[in-house]
Amino acid sequence: MLKFVKNYMETIDGVATYPMISLLIFFVFFAILFWWVFTASKEHITEVSRIPLEEEDTNQNNQTL
Structure with a gap:
């Protein structure tokens, strides 16, 4: 198989x-x-780094309602 690939690549x-x-x-x-x-x-870095925490807080708030 390797010989076939080598010969094919050379062409x-x-x-x-x-x-x-x-x-x-x-x-x-x-x-x-x-x-x-x-x-x-x-x-911007601080805002983006808080995104996972904000989504988690939102999910917890929706579950308690």
């Missing part, structure tokens, strides 16, 4: 560029994510 023109494109997409995504984390406002 594709430019097959070496696909891993490089994948690595580039991976790097760009995490570079943008890293930039966003350090530039996001503290108020």
Whole structure:
């Protein structure tokens, strides 16, 4: 099976560029994510971090009614 895949991959023109494109997409995504984390406002981070607690409080209030 592995021999078949190796031989098949060798017949594709430019097959070496696909891993490089994948690595580039991976790097760009995490570079943008890293930039966003350090530039996001503290108020936004605090607001988003409270979302799970607010949903839990809402569910508890609905159950008691």
